[in-house]
Amino acid sequence: MARKFLYLIAAIILLILGAGVVYQLFPGWIARVAFVPSAEFEQQAAAAPNAYDDPAMWFARPGLADDPTAWRPDPDGAVTPGPDSAEAQSGDQLLPPAGAADAPAPAFPKGNAAVFFVHPTSYYSKSSWNAPLDDADANHRAGLFMRGMASAFADAGEMWAPRYRQATLGAFLASDRVTAGKAIDAAYRDVEQAFDAFVAAIPANKPVILAGHSQGALHLTMLLKNRVAGTPLAKRIVAAYIVGWPVSVDTDIEAMGLPACQNPDQKGCILSWATFAEPADPEMVLGAYDGTIGFDGRPRADTRMLCTNPLTGTPDTVATADANIGTLKPVDGFKAGSLVPGVIGARCDEERGLLLIGDANVAKDYAPNYVLPGNNYHVFDITLFWANVRADVLRRLASFEGKPSPVPPAAAPAETPTS
Template identity: 50%
Template sequence: MARKFLYAFAVLIFLVIAAALTFRLYGDQLMRIALVPSAAFEALPGVGARDYAKPGMWLARPDKPGNPAHWTPPGYKPTVKPRAAMFYIHPTSYLERARWNAPLDDKIANDRAALFLRGQATAFNESAAIWAPRYRQATFGAFLTGQKEAQLALDLAYGDVAAAFDSFLTQIGPDQPIILAGHSQGALHLMRLLRERVAGKPLAKRIVAAWVIGWPISRSADLPALGLPECRTADQAGCILSWQSFAEPADPTLIVDSYNASTGMSGKPRKGTAMLCTNPITGTPNATAPASANLGTLVPSKDMGTATIVAGGLPARCDPRGFLLIGPPPAQIDKYVLPGNNYHVFDYSLFWANVRADAARRLAAFEAR
């Protein structure tokens, strides 16, 4: 499986383009015709927690043969005795317009999701046993339209995520620390999961931290409803981290426009509110860090067949708007960058080694409480 680890960056060019358009309520007319489903929304039967007791419903779980979550670049190894359990929600990997939601057995979508998992969730495999469910994700055309079917598709996808999470809780230890992580569509579902399953519940005390990456979080319109504060210090546990990566000069107009037109998880408008920006190098908000402090970026080989860690290559700083800036476009990653110098698809891999160290540090802080 590791042989084509970053093949996703080559074969998922449409996903990369879609990520740039994620925050738009109305896309270009041609894009809508090409990508927004023309079929009627199908109200499919719900999937329950019992369904997720089946190993086949998971992209990754500790007992899965050939588990993609066990991949590491040279010089790193997954732990053999994980102290925490991690619930990871992958980004959009379904491209079709024949349906609003991906079938659970769609091999192409599942293979793509596994590739994303290797580039993102593996950063946590030193600290946690990783669980990543298959779910009937909304097709990425759902992010290009304001049709009611789009929200119905997202609701269906979230229903699967919630059921998987309920099953996850029954299958791990009753007191085991929990790490939460997601990206893009997965981060959107994770925000709702935090609001509905964690906020105000005893479970909140078991959360080591939540990495809600590649989706904007309003400090005033979202964060109060999520049940955890933002991470203010590098050794804080029970908190939320979030960032959106751009090289300079950055043009996040697409994100800002949609953000200002949207409503937060608290029901309040997001317009004009500050976005949460965690610097993944320092593990603190609104911070600046030099390239020398970057422990390692996950960089693909020229043939896209493998990946290695390159340390000290990229700086990072949170700008006043709440976006994470990485300086001039990095030479080691020169493909599949989105309009406006948006490095959305690389949000985790730009700081893979720092995310790994951050997870270990927060887990140690959690266990020391």
């Protein structure tokens, strides 16, 4: 019996080792098996013309209770509710971690902008190509993502974050690009309709900030191209944060109607980055990127991606860790968190425009789960630089309004690469 048990243990070990080797050699194949829907694509009916007049179609909008973007981390580990949150309005406080001091008042008053934030993919099911609006798991994850990501923009003004029938994660891994494209297009139509409702609801002279991550950032690129470029609205854009989705400097920027940001207080411009620790293996990302066509009709293959260093607010620069004024260290799945300064540096690589953050062993403590193959820190594109992103948007808004900046100047680029 003991010998049979040892044989069983040995077989399990071999299976585990084999699975690990397969995952390392064929991560794309594993991901497709795990996430690509086996169901037929179902055409999504257009939302009702006034669908986004309903507050229930938004995760965040002015006057909405339980706004996940009102969450704030605190340098000491306490959690600060935003001024518009239900907790703040009722006088209750979110509970800080055990032993932490009471949460202080928010560091910055609300700005005067309207912020349109599109959340990343939070629907991972294989049962359909587009998420039902009432999917509990997807909505829960979306709320967590907005706590960690959208909260960095929320001090700039009133937050608007739509619910939409997002394409499932597998749509971005599928070899059937026709079906995947239908799912992504269906999701974009919801976002576009929400954006039109957002623009109609805010005052005509109100500054606008666009921000999104991953799938949300993809939809923002289309909004810029289809709804902003060449219109009066373009003059009201403080900045567009297209984070975690590649933007080709050669084939995309011009069609999006705004230039890439070149200095840390420039207004009316685009920022974008995609984060990898080292040693980086971006083959999966670059392989997909190189197979696409840019907005000007030319292939994106071998073109450079826009790389804005979030620590300096400028493209193609290097910043050491002391320029990072606060990495968000999540606790309990982003239900809480603290800001830790001076840990993560960043540099834009010279070849393709990836944002590299140095040794993966340093970064892993701030990204406890969900690091993708190739040391891809996609999920943490914003949280690794949370305080710098917040300062960046406040600085650009002050420049747009011709007011003194409420935050110090951005760090100057370093002269030597960070490691």
